[in-house]
Amino acid sequence: MTDAIRAEGLVKRFKNETALAGVDLTARTGAVLGVLGPNGSGKTTMVRILSTLLLPDEGRATVGGYDVVTEPHQVRRQIGLTGQYASVDEELTGTQNLVLIARLFGFSRPGARARAAELLERFALTEAAGRAARTYSGGMRRRLDLAASLVGRPNLLYLDEPTTGLDPHSRNEMWDVVRGLLDDGVTVLLTTQYLEEADQLADDIVVLDRGKVISQGSPDQLKARAGTQVLQVQPADPGRLTEVITIVEAVSGAEGRSTDTTANAAVTDRAVLPEVVRRLDDQGIALAELTLRKPSLDEVFLALTGHPADDVPGGRDTAPATLERTTH
């Protein structure tokens, strides 16, 4: 079976930055490809190229076997686009938004109304169907956006940061909706800044950094490379931090990092926790804090690239404070 997306050597330069510096990428038909990366890593630029909104400077890409540069119309017939930069019309009602898109897809008038009603029902928007989209909550708007991208029954769906800016409850709702789509056999390309989101939804993950693919594989492979958990130890006496780091490194087998007060190390095996406690106790080091948590995207990036996931100034993505993922 052919791959849903094949991209080779995509390069895109803007005035004073290189958004994509040679990206190769393959999305298997019927699978979810997660593209993980911080702000300014080139995720949105890539989606815009793959959805024919932007021409690449170099490289080529096919979607459903069609070239995005030379056969954009055929590509557009295959895809649905949703995300931060492809929005619904806030002045129109939910129904009007969907009917308009259905009509543009060539549905008859009654056909368009039926398709709109069907999608509004599916995304629990029937009650809000007659209201202007501007009155919708963040979660409702994303659902309408998603419904809009499904009007033409796409084979391939681009979800560009579908949950950025949503509260945890709406995010969970959105995840359920996306999982529901997968049952329909749609191929999905999902971009996200959240490791957990990629982990939850994607079959394959590509990690983008500064316009380059720096890692790819299954979520498990990626986590094995980056460590599934982060052990964080803060001694009561900051003067003993060096000893703590030595112990943490010895037990975890990973390189320790430290701030002024705490030692951190990536760990893959939960069993290290009692071992660390035992050794600290042996040394008589009193603790202020001891936690085992999921790594932040920052830490995954550090593990994969050796540098933090920095926010590229002037990047197109501007959502603030999303790199720090809350730990559970």
Add this chain to the structure above:
Amino acid sequence: MNAATTTERPTAPAPESGPNTAVRITPAATVQHGALLTWRSLLKIKRNPEEILGLTFMPIMFAGLFVFVFGNSMSDGGWQSYRDFIIPGIAAQSVIFATVGTGVTLNTDIEKGIFDRFRALPVARSAPLIGAILGDMVRYVLTVAMVLIVGFAIGFRPESGLVGLVAATAVVMLFAFGLCWLSAFMGLLLRTPMAVNIFGSIWMFPLTFASSTFVNPENMPSWMSAFATVNPVTHVVDTMRGLLLGGPVAEPLLWTAGWTLVLTAIFFPLATRAYRKRA
């Protein structure tokens, strides 16, 4: 018997047609997509209270204020005489100001990603632009109609009747068509809707005031009068006056057409190029 051979050609379209299967966009499809996006643009008039206010309140206020505040001082014939002089001017001024909205709306739609949504659909590349411009042309007509209705309400009864009204509307629409490409170009060039609004509006004051809209340019200082004489707005307003109230039409109409051609020739290509680049 084979079912396929006996099945009659369906006369009615299928109740639910699927996504279009055309391999490329035909001119007919472009027209249809443009019409659908014009419909979208017009739906927003009903939904947006600011727009309804802009379309109705502004003409009422302008016509009312200018006629009753300045009327008696401006004309020996009293406010009634000034009313007849100024209603065509107010109509032109309102439409000219309304063209700023074209750029603002384009900019807003692009910034919000609405055009991206349309452009990722299998529709003609130009359809969103066509929809925006045609939708605004309807707004311009509504603006003119509103001013004329207000004028009618305060006693404006042009001699030329309906024919004159239609002809005068057609003239100002012709000019607005040329001018809207300038506004569209600014809307596509500048970053934010706010900037479009400011840079789009500032010229509108000298353009509409330093013209024959409110007073006869002969009464202005010579340098200002010189500007007012070549100002396209003067030609538009003079043509409308000619058509509504009687007076020379051919010469100002020729100037109006010339200005429209010049504006379109410069800004239509610039706007469409900026559109292809940005949207």
